[in-house]
Amino acid sequence: MSSAAHNAYLNTRVAGKATQLFRAGDIERFVQLGLPELGQQFGLGTILEEPGSARVKSRAVEQALMQVLLEELTVLIRPMDPAERGLVVAWARQFALFNLKTLLRGKIRQLDPQEIRENLYDLPPQVRLSTEDLFRVENAVELLRLLESGPLSLLARQAREIYEKRQEAFALEAAIDQRYYADMVRRVARLEDSTAQRQMRMLVGSLVDRANVLWLMRFRFGYQLSPSETFYQLVPSPHLLHRERLLELVGLDDQPKVIAALPEPLRSLLADAGNLMEIQRRLGQHMSRIAWSSLRSGQSGVGRALAYLLLREADLRLVFSLIQGRLLGLPEPYVDLALGLSPAICVHQWREAA
Amino acid sequence: MLTPQPMKHVRILVLREDLPQASLTLADTESFHPDPRQPQEQQLTPLQDCRYQKEFQRARSRLDKIAQVVPVPEPDLSDIRVVGLDELTETNAWLGEAWNFCLEHQEGFRELEEAERLLDEEEAALANFAELHVDLGMLRTKTRFLDFHIGVVPRENIDRLRGALGLAGHLLFTYMERGENAHVVIVGPTGEKASELGSVLTNAGFQAIPLPQGLDDSPEAIRAEQRARRERIERERADLAEEVETCAVDMRERLARAATVLVLAEPFVTLDPAIRSAGHLACIAGWVPAKAVDDLEQRLGKTLPNAFSLESRKPRADERPLVPSVPVKHRLLQPFALLVKQYGTPRYGEIDPTFLFTITFLLMFGTMFGDVGHGAVLALLAWIFRKPLGRFYLYGVLAGLSSVVFGFLFGSVFGYKELLPALWMSPLYDPILMLQLALGWGVFFITLACGLTIFNRFAIKEPMAAVFGAHGVVNLLFYLGLVWGGVSIALTGSFGLIQAGLVIGSLLALAVYNWFHLDAAIGEKILVVLIETLETVLGYISNTLSFLRVAAFSINHVALMIAVLTLAGMMGAVGHVLMVIFGNIFVMVLEGVIVTIQVMRLQYYEGFSRYFSGDGREFSPLRLRRRPRAA
Numbered sequence: 001m002s003s004a005a006h007n008a009y010l011n012t013r014v015a016g017k018a019t020q021l022f023r024a025g026d027i028e029r030f031v032q033l034g035l036p037e038l039g040q041q042f043g044l045g046t047i048l049e050e051p052g053s054a055r056v057k058s059r060a061v062e063q064a065l066m067q068v069l070l071e072e073l074t075v076l077i078r079p080m081d082p083a084e085r086g087l088v089v090a091w092a093r094q095f096a097l098f099n100l101k102t103l104l105r106g107k108i109r110q111l112d113p114q115e116i117r118e119n120l121y122d123l124p125p126q127v128r129l130s131t132e133d134l135f136r137v138e139n140a141v142e143l144l145r146l147l148e149s150g151p152l153s154l155l156a157r158q159a160r161e162i163y164e165k166r167q168e169a170f171a172l173e174a175a176i177d178q179r180y181y182a183d184m185v186r187r188v189a190r191l192e193d194s195t196a197q198r199q200m201r202m203l204v205g206s207l208v209d210r211a212n213v214l215w216l217m218r219f220r221f222g223y224q225l226s227p228s229e230t231f232y233q234l235v236p237s238p239h240l241l242h243r244e245r246l247l248e249l250v251g252l253d254d255q256p257k258v259i260a261a262l263p264e265p266l267r268s269l270l271a272d273a274g275n276l277m278e279i280q281r282r283l284g285q286h287m288s289r290i291a292w293s294s295l296r297s298g299q300s301g302v303g304r305a306l307a308y309l310l311l312r313e314a315d316l317r318l319v320f321s322l323i324q325g326r327l328l329g330l331p332e333p334y335v336d337l338a339l340g341l342s343p344a345i346c347v348h349q350w351r352e353a354a
Numbered sequence: 355m356l357t358p359q360p361m362k363h364v365r366i367l368v369l370r371e372d373l374p375q376a377s378l379t380l381a382d383t384e385s386f387h388p389d390p391r392q393p394q395e396q397q398l399t400p401l402q403d404c405r406y407q408k409e410f411q412r413a414r415s416r417l418d419k420i421a422q423v424v425p426v427p428e429p430d431l432s433d434i435r436v437v438g439l440d441e442l443t444e445t446n447a448w449l450g451e452a453w454n455f456c457l458e459h460q461e462g463f464r465e466l467e468e469a470e471r472l473l474d475e476e477e478a479a480l481a482n483f484a485e486l487h488v489d490l491g492m493l494r495t496k497t498r499f500l501d502f503h504i505g506v507v508p509r510e511n512i513d514r515l516r517g518a519l520g521l522a523g524h525l526l527f528t529y530m531e532r533g534e535n536a537h538v539v540i541v542g543p544t545g546e547k548a549s550e551l552g553s554v555l556t557n558a559g560f561q562a563i564p565l566p567q568g569l570d571d572s573p574e575a576i577r578a579e580q581r582a583r584r585e586r587i588e589r590e591r592a593d594l595a596e597e598v599e600t601c602a603v604d605m606r607e608r609l610a611r612a613a614t615v616l617v618l619a620e621p622f623v624t625l626d627p628a629i630r631s632a633g634h635l636a637c638i639a640g641w642v643p644a645k646a647v648d649d650l651e652q653r654l655g656k657t658l659p660n661a662f663s664l665e666s667r668k669p670r671a672d673e674r675p676l677v678p679s680v681p682v683k684h685r686l687l688q689p690f691a692l693l694v695k696q697y698g699t700p701r702y703g704e705i706d707p708t709f710l711f712t713i714t715f716l717l718m719f720g721t722m723f724g725d726v727g728h729g730a731v732l733a734l735l736a737w738i739f740r741k742p743l744g745r746f747y748l749y750g751v752l753a754g755l756s757s758v759v760f761g762f763l764f765g766s767v768f769g770y771k772e773l774l775p776a777l778w779m780s781p782l783y784d785p786i787l788m789l790q791l792a793l794g795w796g797v798f799f800i801t802l803a804c805g806l807t808i809f810n811r812f813a814i815k816e817p818m819a820a821v822f823g824a825h826g827v828v829n830l831l832f833y834l835g836l837v838w839g840g841v842s843i844a845l846t847g848s849f850g851l852i853q854a855g856l857v858i859g860s861l862l863a864l865a866v867y868n869w870f871h872l873d874a875a876i877g878e879k880i881l882v883v884l885i886e887t888l889e890t891v892l893g894y895i896s897n898t899l900s901f902l903r904v905a906a907f908s909i910n911h912v913a914l915m916i917a918v919l920t921l922a923g924m925m926g927a928v929g930h931v932l933m934v935i936f937g938n939i940f941v942m943v944l945e946g947v948i949v950t951i952q953v954m955r956l957q958y959y960e961g962f963s964r965y966f967s968g969d970g971r972e973f974s975p976l977r978l979r980r981r982p983r984a985a
Contacts, residue, residue, distance in 0.1 A: 113411075136419065138450075142457060145460075145464075158558075162557060165556060175557070226550040226553075228519065228520075228521040228522040229550060229553050229557070231514070231517055231518045232517075233557075243513075247517055247520070247521065250521065251521065
């Protein structure tokens with residue numbers, strides 16, 4: 001298939017699938033629905049009707065929604081060339097990394113293997129890590145030793161050295177996340193089609209920018225890490241927060257100063273955000289706007305496909321939050337908070353509001 | 355050999371305490387294929403207590419991992435006995451200790467590897483510094499104001515590390531790159547941010563290279579010191595290996611016992627999904643070859659201490675897709691059974707195609723590769739390499755012998771025609787006859803395949819599909835009418851009225867059947883019926899013509915050998931011999947591969963796609979694992 005033909009095919013596929021994305025007012029409408037209606041609306045009726053605890057049902061719903069997303073991904077990556085496919089699959093590898101982190105946490109806390117297994121996602125072969133061998137290990141060091149013999153060797157070696165010194169999962173997970181985003185940035189740089197690369201720099205760059213802002217706030221002001229330690233955990237972005245800007249930002253000593261030093265549109269977006277949850281909510285909405293703009297007016301098929309997948313993932317997460325809220329019987333304000341319908345406020349403020 | 359072995363569904367009711375013994379007996383008979391379906395009785399539920407299964411899984415995983423480090427002896431199955439939960443737990447605990455021992459030693463080996471790697475890096479660094487003519491003593495000792503770090507960092511971390519160190523007031527210089535690592539010198543003010551710097555360096559995977567004492571010594575002295583360190587590492591490695599070997603000998607008996615315990619415990623764990631229980635009663639369901647049911651009942655009677663009940667019945671029609679098929683066990687058919695398995699397993703009730711596959715495969719292979727010399731070489735090579743080829747060597751031997759037989763018929767030995775009188779004739783003497791015979795073979799093969807399709811469909815109680823379905827009775831009538839008409843044209847010049855009636859009548863019957871079985875709009879129905887009818891006509895014609903390749907390749911084989919011998923004839927004595935040898939090797943390799951592929955294609959596409967669904971389940975009985983798992 002020629003480049004123009006495969007772009008046309010991919011664009012048609014994406015345009016067809018984009019009709020199922022949520023539009024303005026959809027979420028507000030779903031909030032009014034009860035659990036059975038939600039189940040019916042999203043084809044989850046059988047899971048919700050089956051006997052079982054709220055936790056088991058919630059887990060099954062999450063797995064089913066993830067399956068929907070990954071099946072769509074499998075269809076969309078089919079006409080892509082290897083570099084494009086590699087980039088989109090690298091994005092989807094976040095789910096495999098959830099599994100890896102679950103496995104690591106489980107082994108560090110010496111949980112029962114069955115309990116760990118119940119918390120792993122069932123993933124398609126394209127994004128799956130071979131967890132069966134990893135599953136057989138008895139502790140975190142043995143797990144990392146095993147990873148050292150695979151494609152994550154460098155990460156695993158460093159992670160093991162860190163773990164042997166500090167015996168905690170934070171540095172390990174930070175290294176895994178850092179490498180995940182760095183890999184995507186590298187893949188964007190390797191794209192040959194300049195249109196696709198431009199669009200992907202914007203899209204993937206925005207993803208990386210979002211992660212950088214949150215990590216910067218969390219590491220620098222939450223965990224009180226030094227500027228150099230914080231900088232080492234960040235990923236220079238191909239969009240707004242490039243290397244020099246990150247060097248500048250990590251040197252600032254409080255949150256308002258960092259927000260004031262951010263480039264536009266992040267500065268005005270996060271002005272008066274107040275807390276990290278609100279920053280996260282606003283960055284999520286900003287990311288959605290960028291993805292929508294990419295989907296509507298992007299020229300590259302792969303760029304539009306990734307934009308669609310980002311939006312679809314966000315929609316399915318909302319569905320999951322809503323159903324989980326219903327299953328756990330949470331009060332409406334909590335559910336609205338999780339859905340991003342109301343600004344994130346601290347618990348005591350919420351109690352006052354309630 | 356063609357018909358499937360009759361199976362029975364068996365339901366065994368035992369006391370729960372007898373379950374381990376029942377599992378062992380079932381495994382020992384090797385005739386029970388577990389059926390994990392939920393029984394109709396709602397009171398029967400899966401076993402709730404999973405401790406036995408958990409202990410087993412853990413222990414099995416540990417033993418498999420240990421087997422990768424030290425040899426695990428074969429289990430001793432002279433005494434088939436029940437393994438209780440206590441014994442299994444104790445075995446698992448011991449295997450845990452044994453694995454920890456292995457892990458510690460593996461870690462020891464890795465540390466030595468790491469030390470050796472660092473020594474390599476150190477040597478490379480010192481060699482590099484030697485050319486710079488700098489005082490290395492200055493780099494090793496901290497000064498009052500400056501702090502130095504010399505070491506290696508993964509190359510991909512350099513850029514981030516440089517930025518992070520810059521924020522901590524330090525500078526990073528890269529002076530050499532080796533493989534995935536970069537050698538760096540880090541310089542900065544002493545003391546101020548030591549912990550911050552340490553944290554960043556750890557995160558970046560920085561490994562310090564210790565500069566040896568006495569750097570102002572002669573290069574020979576430094577090299578001698580490094581050599582001594584390398585020798586120490588080698589010595590420690592040898593000591594560690596010896597220690598592992600000694601411990602492996604000490605553990606041997608205990609490992610054999612553990613392997614035996616796990617083999618004896620495994621049937622109960624494997625059977626678990628097929629066990630349901632209610633109170634003290636447990637029910638096990640499965641499939642057993644009909645002829646083995648009586649023996650199974652007797653064996654259970656002898657081994658179970660308490661009463662039990664065994665009910666057996668024939669499989670119901672709706673259960674047919676679930677009933678396992680017992681594979682062909684004849685030694686000569688084994689390699690061909692593997693090729694059949696690549697396509698699928700016969701559904702219960704269907705004819706097992708292995709025997710027919712073997713016969714037709716050998717006939718076609720021999721025809722297309724008929725040469726006494728080539729066949730003998732193929733058979734001889736397969737025999738010589740029988741160990742690495744495993745069961746598959748028989749395939750080579752039989753295919754080679756088939757070539758030898760056809761070589762005698764064609765009178766060909768390594769392409770020479772004059773060495774042996776042909777028992778029949780060389781394919782090139784009458785190519786038209788060869789092509790006619792190939793067509794005839796194709797008609798026979800397709801008719802046989804359709805016949806088997808019809809038999810299989812009747813066998814699985816689908817009479818309408820047997821008559822009107824693809825390759826059913828009506829299709830066969832159409833095909834035979836078409837062939838008859840074709841033969842009439844060749845002999846008399848006209849198709850013939852009866853033949854035309856047979857062809858048109860069967861096509862109309864197919865069209866009417868398709869029309870009433872299609873659920874679509876009229877326009878779509880017309881289109882689909884027309885295309886499917888046309889596809890039937892074209893399909894049978896092209897499929898028959900496809901068999902012309904059998905003749906084409908047998909002619910091709912002769913032609914290629916004539917070309918080789920002609921080229922050899924144009925050369926001198928040495929060139930002649932070399933040409934004959936290498937020409938024969940070339941023909942054997944090239945044609946051997948192509949002919950195999952072509953025969954497989956005819957078998958899979960023209961044969962299996964007609965009569966073999968391949969969606970059955972293979973009979974996989976509960977059995978004791980007689981050999982330890984491969985590492």
